[in-house]
Amino acid sequence: MVSDSIAVVTGGGRGIGQAICTRLAQDGADVVIADLDADEMQETKRLVEAEGQRALAVETDVSEQESVRSTVDRVLDEFGQIDILVNNAGIAGPTSPCEEIEQTEWDATMDVNLRGPFFMCRExxxxxxxxxxxRIVNISSVTGKKPLLNRTPYAATKMGLIGFTxxxxxxxxxxxxxVNAICPGSVDGPRIRGVFEQQAEATGxxxxxxxxxxxAQSPRNELVQREDIASVAAYLCSEEAARITGQDINVSAGKVMY
Known part of the structure; x- marks a missing residue:
């Protein structure tokens, strides 16, 4: 359990981040949702409060040092402590061969996926x-362990996040x-469904x-659910995981086993 803890979750407005916020609240934590989308944060705030916990939504750009610093100051003013940090905010970056990627695309991926966790941890x-x-949990990816075609910036950040962890x-x-990392596999939800639709259209x-x-890439023949990742994150923040650190844990339905 994480009762009486103050948890900060970046990218908590939707998807995996929202599931983590909700699960931590179910386990007794008050939750700070740090995200750029005000509307999505309000929905997560509602879900946290429905579990009987306090919630604070703070507009945060993890790639900007001053934004991160301002968020941390506000959390400390409101709660006086921070016990848990989940670095979940991330972007997919471009899908192109390396030689076709613009520097701005590369830099944007690095700024959010690697510089963001660095800024949050430093503060x-x-x-x-x-x-x-x-307790710090970094959300990496199975792409931090295996190649993903035409995704060099994303792969570099997710591999880098494991080394950082x-x-x-x-x-x-x-x-x-x-400090631990979670490496999700393909997570069911609107984002990957959109990818499937695009792939279907492109290939006929x-x-x-x-x-x-x-x-079929998984021995279980299924996608990961965002609640699976939230459960592991909550465990890593609990007393039961007191002697687990420096690990990168796959939640991939067996897609990756190393």
């Missing part, structure tokens, strides 16, 4: 160190701060055939 770690406690865990373990196949092809 929050002093708070956790002072308290002598903290392991090294940071080594740095802060003495303060009872654990049916939506069901395209989806089945992706599902």
């Amino acid at each position: 929050i770690l002093p708070v956790m160190k002072d308290r002598g406690f903290g 392991r090294t940071l865990a080594l740095e802060v373990g003495e303060y009872d701060i654990n 196949r049916s939506y069901d055939d395209v989806r089945a092809e992706t599902e």
Whole structure:
């Protein structure tokens, strides 16, 4: 359980982030939703409060240092502590061969997917160190472990996030701060359904055939649900996972096993 904890979840307005916010609230945490979309944050705020927990929605651009700093200051003014940080905010980046990717596309992917977690950790770690406690969960991807065609910026950030996780865990373990990464596989939801629709149109196949092809990459022949990832995140933040740190845990229905 994470009762009486204050959790900050970036990209908490929808999808995996929303599921994590809701699950942490179910387990007794008050939740700060840090996102760019005000409307989506309000829905997550409603879900957290429906679980009987306090919720704070703060417009945050994780790629901008001052925005992150302002968010952390506001959280401390409101709650006085931060126990949990989930770095979930991320973007897909371009889908193109490496030589066709613009520098602006590369930089934008790096800024959100890698610089964002760095900025968040840099601002929050002093708070956790002072308290002598903290739990950090970084949302990477199975693409942090295996290639994904025409997605070099995304793959580089997700692989980099695993290295960041392991090294940071080594740095802060003495303060009872654990740092772990979750590597989701293909997650069911509007985003991947849109991808399937685009692939079906581009290849002249049916939506069901395209989806089945992706599902077949898993020994379970299914996609991951966002609640699966939320459950693992909640566990890593709980006392039951007190001696788990520096790990990158697959939630992929077996799509990746290393």
